[in-house]
Amino acid sequence: MTVALTPHQLLETHFGFREFLEGQEDVVNAIVEGHDALVIMPTGGGKSLCYQLPALALEGITVVISPLIALMKDQVDSLLEKKIPATFINSSLGQSEMNDRIEAMVRGEYRLVYIAPERFKSERFVQALAPLSIALFAVDEAHCISQWGHDFRPDYIRLKWALKDLGQPQVMALTATATPEVREDIIEQLGLGKFGRQPPSVFVSGFARHNLTLGMTSSKGRAEKLARIVEFAHQLKTGIVYCATRKNVEKVAAHLKGEKIPCVAYHAGLTDDQRTKAQTKFMNGDCGVAVATNAFGMGIDRADLRFVIHYDIPGSIEAYYQEAGRAGRDGEPSRCEVLYNYADVRTQEFFIEGANPSREVIANLYHVLRRLGSHGPIEMPIAEIAELVPATKNSMAVGSALYLLERASFIQREYRQGSRTYTTRLVEPIKPLDELPIDFERLDKKRERDFAKLHRMIEYADHHGCRHHFILQYFGDTETGEGCTVCDNCLAKADSAARFPTDEETVAIQKALSCVARVDGRFGRGRI
Secondary structure: OOOOOOHHHHHHHHHOOOOOOOOHHHHHHHHHOOEEEEEEOOOOOOOOHHHHHHHHHOOOEEEEEOOOHHHHHHHHHHHHHOOOOEEEEOOOOOHHHHHHHHHHHHOOOOOEEEEOHHHHHOHHHHHHHOOOOEEEEEEOOHHHHOOOOOOOOHHHHOHHHHHHHOOOOOEEEEEOOOOHHHHHHHHHHHOOOOOOOEEEEEEEOOOOOOOEEEEEEEOOOHHHHHHHHHHHHHHHOOEEEEOOOHHHHHHHHHHHHHOOOOEEEEOOOOOHHHHHHHHHHHHOOOOOEEEEOOOOOOOOOOOOOOEEEEOOOOOOHHHHHHHHOOOOOOOOOEEEEEEEOHHHHHHHHHHHHHHOOOHHHHHHHHHHHHHHHOOOOEEOOHHHHHHOOOOOOOHHHHHHHHHHHHHOOOEEEEEOOOOOOEEEEEOOOOOOHHHOOOOHHHHHHHHHHHHHHHHHHHHHHHOOOOHHHHHHHHOOOOOOOOOOOOEHHHHHHOOOOOOOOOHHHHHHHHHHHHHHHHHOOOOOOOOO
8 A cells, every 4th residue: 555645744744743742653653554453542642643644544434433422523623624524423413414424435535434333233324334445443432342441331342243244444442541451351342453454553651640649638528528629629720520420410510609610510411402511611611610420521632621529439440540631631730639438439339239230130120021021012211110120229230230131132122202211122032031141150250340440449549658659550550660749648758848959950950941941931831
């Protein structure tokens, strides 16, 4: 294949940069040379360019799988400004508009097409893509495909079957946080390096974020937490407050507004229009603080966030570091703090139990559905079905069990437009529970691992050593020392007594000050 311009020439011509960021060039070269790739790159490290630039060098369309519907248009608009033909396909489009864009893809009018993973539920959609010449299949937020990850999404599982129907094109997987175990699972799930393709290249950029000061504040109750959040908002102005539940989001947002601190609330209980308006207001800088559940933030690229506070303890180190990493993307000093109360751990335990139903819950639900379904379609909200299931008070666990039984082809569920209720039907012939393809052993292992991750998060909260070192070790990053100057524990231990610099230090200081003078105020302290 003949490439008209080198990656460096493409970088300057289309993106206006003379140099790659750390780690980008090796990734781009591997993709252009035809390798599958797994890219682990921290938030703000420039992952998008790692597939956008190769899209200009490769012959064919680059398909980008992304769950970030709210940000797809921003990405596409940015590419169009650079004269790079691109579009997106997601649930915000009508069928006619979707068909027009697919036809344009077939005609070769785009270099990049962003597609939401749920589109691959439709066999018709996959068949429509089959004739395309796909040069690269880039899977963003790839940790979502792993059941061992912190944000597993069932829609991602369909991608491996879609790849088969699309002729097994070159694949690239990208994410900001993944343990060695999750990395192996991503490679396996997406078949990287298989089906006659070149062996995969794995790139792991450093996880260290030295501009982030990590901290943990022990809080006796809600009043102390709210006072701390108000203090951060007054001092640092811009940031995100993450809460584990919608109820807590509403409480914190109401308190901040009562303190005359402008903020937006964001959680899955809001309508699509409400969430879009809240996100737009925050991203445009019309509001400095967002109070949100973890439904908010994946892909958020507002650079000037000076703090991220966790009102409740997160469920894992992965979730925490990904969310905390949304602070300080401009390289400037920022604060990341968890307001820790051990009683909050119970909320995360509830979520783990809800996401990982036991065999007993699944069996009891199976028998309830057989009884209800014998009289015809079941039209009941999950909460009402849960009340009929013995041995559980967790409606979330019943919802997860319904999903498992649907995947096992015991039931069919159809969403009713205009309501939150599904119509549930039994699939004939009705199979005994033991004959359904449900891997109970795997479910048990996943539950154990999720609880183990929560316990590691608790260990982090109680840790008295360097917090950066703790996190880097967790992700298998060996390039780390034993201490830092940007976490609460190390700062508490540091000797703060002033002294005169040595001769060698004096020269370094003079060079640094000379640098400050020469950039003439164009950059901040973090960049310097």
